[in-house]
Amino acid sequence: MQKLLPLIQNETLKIWKKKRFLVIVLILLAIIPVFTYAELKTLRHNASVFENWRSQVLQQMTDIENSLSSDRMPEEWKRQRRVLVQQLQYYLDHDVNPAAQSAATFTRDFMHNAVTLLIPVLVLALASDLVSGERTDGTIKLLLTKPVRRWRILFSKLAALSLYVSLIVVLTAVLSYFVSGLAFGYGGWFMPVFTGFVLDGTAVDASFVHSVPQWLYILMELGLAWASSMTVAVLSLMVSILLRSTSASIVTMTSVLISGTILSNMSSSWQTPKYLFSVNLNLMNYLNGSPPPVEGMTFSFSAAVLAVWAAGALAVSFAVFTKQDILN
Numbered sequence: 647m648q649k650l651l652p653l654i655q656n657e658t659l660k661i662w663k664k665k666r667f668l669v670i671v672l673i674l675l676a677i678i679p680v681f682t683y684a685e686l687k688t689l690r691h692n693a694s695v696f697e698n699w700r701s702q703v704l705q706q707m708t709d710i711e712n713s714l715s716s717d718r719m720p721e722e723w724k725r726q727r728r729v730l731v732q733q734l735q736y737y738l739d740h741d742v743n744p745a746a747q748s749a750a751t752f753t754r755d756f757m758h759n760a761v762t763l764l765i766p767v768l769v770l771a772l773a774s775d776l777v778s779g780e781r782t783d784g785t786i787k788l789l790l791t792k793p794v795r796r797w798r799i800l801f802s803k804l805a806a807l808s809l810y811v812s813l814i815v816v817l818t819a820v821l822s823y824f825v826s827g828l829a830f831g832y833g834g835w836f837m838p839v840f841t842g843f844v845l846d847g848t849a850v851d852a853s854f855v856h857s858v859p860q861w862l863y864i865l866m867e868l869g870l871a872w873a874s875s876m877t878v879a880v881l882s883l884m885v886s887i888l889l890r891s892t893s894a895s896i897v898t899m900t901s902v903l904i905s906g907t908i909l910s911n912m913s914s915s916w917q918t919p920k921y922l923f924s925v926n927l928n929l930m931n932y933l934n935g936s937p938p939p940v941e942g943m944t945f946s947f948s949a950a951v952l953a954v955w956a957a958g959a960l961a962v963s964f965a966v967f968t969k970q971d972i973l974n
Contacts, residue, residue, distance in 0.1 A: 649794075649798065650798060650801065650802060650805075653794065653798060653799065653801075653802035654802045654805045654806055656802070657776075657802045657803050657805070657806035657807075658806040658809060658810075660806075661772060661776075661806055661807075661810055664779075666771055666772055667772065667810060667813070667814075669771075670768050670771065670772075670814060670817075671817065671821075673768065674768075674817065674818060674821050675821065675825075677764070678756070678821055678822055678825045678826070679825055681752075681756060682752065682825055682826045682828075682829050682830075683829075685747065685752060685826070685829075685830075686829045686830070689747050689830075692745075699743040699745060699746070700738065700743075702745065703734050703737065703738055703743075703744065703745070704738070706734065707731050707734050707735070710727045710730060710731050711731060713727065714727060714728065725937055725941075726936065726937050729843075729850055729935065729936070729937050732850040733840075733843060733850060733934075733935060736840065736843075736850070736852055736855065737840065740840070740857075742838055742840070742857075746834070746837060747830050747834075748830050748831055748832075748833045748834025748837070749822075749823045749824070749826045749827035749830050749831060749832050749833070749834060750823065750832075750833070750834035750835050750837065750860050750861065750864065751830075751834050751837065751860065752822060752823075752826035752830060753819055753822040753823045753826065753864060754839070754860060754863060754864050754867060756818075756822045756826075757818065757819055757822065757864070757867045757868070757871055757930070758867065758928075758930045758934070760818060760871075761867075761870070761871045761874055761875075761927060761928055761929075761930055762903075762906075762907055762927050762928045763903060763904070763907055764818075765814060765815065765818060765871060765874075765875055766874070766875060766878040766903050766927065767900065767903065768814050768818075769811055769814060769875050769878050769879050769882065770878060770879075770882040770896065770899045770900065770903070771896070772807065772810055772811075772814075772879075773807055773878075773879045773882035773883050773886065774882045774885065774886050774892060774895035774896045774899055775886060775892040775895065775896075776803050776807065776883055776886050777803070777883070777886040777887045777967070778886045778887075778889055778890055778891060778892045778894075778895050779886075779892045796967055796968040797964055797967075797968055799967075800963065800964060800967045800968070803883070804880075804883065804960075807879050807883060808876065808879070811872065811875050811876055811879045812872060814875065815868055815871050815872050815875055816868065818871075819864065819868055834860055835859065835860055835861040836859045836860065836861065837859070837860045838857035838858070838859065838860075839857065839858055839859070839860050839863040840855050840856070840857050841855070841856065841857075841858055841863065841933050841934065841935070842854040842855040842856050842935075843855055843934070843935025844935070850935065863933070866933060867930055867933065870929040870930050870933070871930070873929065873949070873952065874927045874928070874929055874952065876956065877923055877927070877952045877955055877956045878899070878903070878923075878927070880956045880959045880960055880963070881899065881923065881955065881956070881959045882895065882899050883959070883963055884959040884960075884962050884963045885898055885899055887962075887963050887966050887967050887970070888962075888966065902924055903924055905924065906919075906922060906923070906924020906925050906927065907924070909922065909924070909925055909939070917940060917942075919939070919940060920938075920939070920940040920942075920943050920947070920951070921951060922951075923951060923952055923955040925939050925940070926943070926947075926948035926949075926951045926952055927952075929945065929948055929949065929952075932944070932945040932948070
């Protein structure tokens with residue numbers, strides 16, 4: 647451990663000096679106010695149209711049910727809407743406003759939407775050049791001339807990357823909370839949120855549903871977001887080792903992430919995509935009872951798929967990095 651600590655510190659400083667983390671912070675500071683303003687406009691519009699939250703939820707349920715009669719709507723979208731109607735009815739029956747807005751609620755919703763694309767893109771921006779970038783500027787040659795085993799070098803890069811992934815996830819939530827709080831107030835931590843919905847086809851089994859305070863729900867989201875983000879980070883590190891070009895690494899991983907988002911919306915009748923890591927990134931869907939991208943997927947299945955992909959990427963990364971002729 648004493649030999650690894652200086653290497654980890656060195657890798658951490660190298661990532662910091664590239665100033666990409668600062669760019670990530672600036673991106674979040676630019677994006678979050680836009681979403682906050684959009685949410686604020688929606689909230690004001692609904693307040694001017696509906697008498698109270700119950701009438702708003704009832705109108706939302708009516709609109710969803712009316713949309714189900716359209717023949718142009720894909721069946722997987724109809725399935726998602728049928729489930730949503732049943733969940734909204736559950737909130738009505740228990741007199742809980744699912745749309746009560748606060749900084750905590752905004753953070754919860756923003757994290758749920760950011761985990762499939764925004765956060766992974768921010769992560770791969772750091773991870774995709776950890777090795778390929780050093781090949782480009784030649785620093786990898788200087789590093790490998792030192793009497794340090796290659797696996798220690800790669801492990802230190804992975805440890806530093808894990809630290810920055812954790813910072814990205816936490817920072818996204820913190821900035822979401824403090825920025826949106828300027829518009830919605832800094833409350834909402836103890837608002838009840840229902841979780842435990844079990845899907846049986848298009849029906850919702852509410853036998854296991856229970857309420858948790860919103861602060862606990864957000865902590866669960868952060869844990870799931872970290873797990874998904876680490877999978878992306880490890881895969882990006884592997885691509886950075888296999889490809890010599892940083893731009894090629896970034897384009898490759900971005901394309902895979904975007905493809906996964908598209909498949910998540912189009913692949914309900916095609917079973918094969920459920921084995922792709924990018925289709926399983928949104929583990930938060932299992933918290934709020936949203937239908938999975940492919941019917942039959944469960945939380946255990948998605949977690950196992952991500953674990954297998956991450957383990958495979960680590961195995962390939964260490965095997966290639968320790969044997970590859972990087973100096974040429």
